[in-house]
Each structure stands twice: as C-alpha cells, then as structure tokens.
Amino acid sequence: MKKCLVTLALLVGALGAARAQQATSIGLTVAYGRDRLLSNSQYTSVSHSAYQAGLTANVGLSDNWSFHPEVLYTMRYFDTSNDENLNRDVNSIDVPLLARYRVGGLFLEAGPQVGFPIKAVNEDAQNVKSELNSVVLNYVAGVGYRFGQGPSLGVRYDGGASNTFKKDASTVLGSGKFKTSSVWLVLAYSFGS
Numbered sequence: 259m260k261k262c263l264v265t266l267a268l269l270v271g272a273l274g275a276a277r278a279q280q281a282t283s284i285g286l287t288v289a290y291g292r293d294r295l296l297s298n299s300q301y302t303s304v305s306h307s308a309y310q311a312g313l314t315a316n317v318g319l320s321d322n323w324s325f326h327p328e329v330l331y332t333m334r335y336f337d338t339s340n341d342e343n344l345n346r347d348v349n350s351i352d353v354p355l356l357a358r359y360r361v362g363g364l365f366l367e368a369g370p371q372v373g374f375p376i377k378a379v380n381e382d383a384q385n386v387k388s389e390l391n392s393v394v395l396n397y398v399a400g401v402g403y404r405f406g407q408g409p410s411l412g413v414r415y416d417g418g419a420s421n422t423f424k425k426d427a428s429t430v431l432g433s434g435k436f437k438t439s440s441v442w443l444v445l446a447y448s449f450g451s
Contacts, residue, residue: 281318283450287328291442295336296418297434306335314446326356326367342381349377354398363404371396371416395419396438412444
C-alpha cells in the first residue's frame with residue numbers, strides 16, 4: 259500500500275510540475291451509494307447503502323482535460339437475501355485515478371480505481387478480513403457538473419474489474435466471482451481553479 263501511495267504522490271507531483279501553467283485544485287468529497295456484490299455462487303446479493311468521504315486533486319493537462327486522483331475512505335455493506343450469516347461489512351481505502359474531460363461546468367470522468375480493504379466483519383462483528391483480496395481493482399465512469407469555482411455534483415458508477423472476496427472454496431461465501439457494482443451520488447468542493 260505504501261508503494262501505491264508513493265507512486266500516486268510522485269505521479270501527481272510530476273504532472274503538476276510538467277503542467278504548472280494549467281489550473282490545479284484540491285478538494286473534499288462525500289458520496290452516498292447503492293452497492294451490491296455480483297456473484298455466480300450461492301451468494302445472492304441485495305442492494306445496500308454505501309458511503310465515501312475523502313480528498314481530491316485536479317491537475318489541468320489542457321483547457322479541457324485533467325488528471326483527477328482521489329483518496330477515499332469507503333464503507334460498503336454486502337447483504338444477501340438468502341443467508342444472514344453471509345452478510346459482510348467492508349471498509350477500504352479506495353484510490354480512483356481518473357481522467358476528466360470538461361466543457362464549461364459539465365465534466366465526464368473515467369479511469370481505474372485501486373482499493374485496499376482495511377476492515378471486514380460479519381453479522382456478529384467477527385473479523386473476516388482474511389476472506390478479502392488484499393488489493394481490489396475497479397473501473398469508474400461518471401458525469402457531473404461543477405458550479406462556479408467550488409461545489410460540484412455528480413453521478414458515478416464503479417464496477418469490479420477484480421474480485422473483492424477470494425473465490426476459492428475455503429471461504430464461507432463459497433467459490434465464484436465476487437465483484438462489486440456501485441452507483442454513487444457525489445458531492446464535492448474544490449479549492450483553487
């Protein structure tokens with residue numbers, strides 16, 4: 259995880275130095291989502307609330323394009339309709355690395371997201387972090403609107419490119435694919451251009 263954060267910091271620094279004349283901003287973001295776990299095993303997931311909060315940066319690359327990394331604390335709740343013992347609450351640090359295309363206040367964004375699970379518990383609050391993969395890859399796509407210099411509102415989808423949970427039969431969830439599917443309503447505020 260330290261290597262990823264150092265790489266991200268170096269990348270942001272290099273882009274900032276290379277494009278110092280372009281607008282750069284930092285900001286705060288919060289999001290409410292609906293989340294579920296896509297699976298092809300006995301696990302039948304239902305949609306559940308999810309939450310995110312974190313820091314953002316926006317490094318201008320041209321008049322319309324920017325690099326938009328974020329560091330988010332994410333709380334997801336994976337519930338199943340067929341066995342309460344399979345419910346899981348997962349907290350993670352997620353790092354979306356997005357490209358943004360902006361026309362006026364409207365922006366489109368897309369890119370990869372790297373997730374690092376830091377806590378996972380079952381319905382009895384027992385630690386089940388060993389059931390999770392240590393790194394999770396997702397893809398992100400969204401649309402939003404920035405109102406003037408500060409606030410923005412957007413809708414974002416993030417989907418699993420890799421499994422959140424281990425897919426071998428040694429986990430209580432069973433074998434199969436366990437990928438996330440989330441829709442987020444995102445509110446952010448940027449400081450700077």
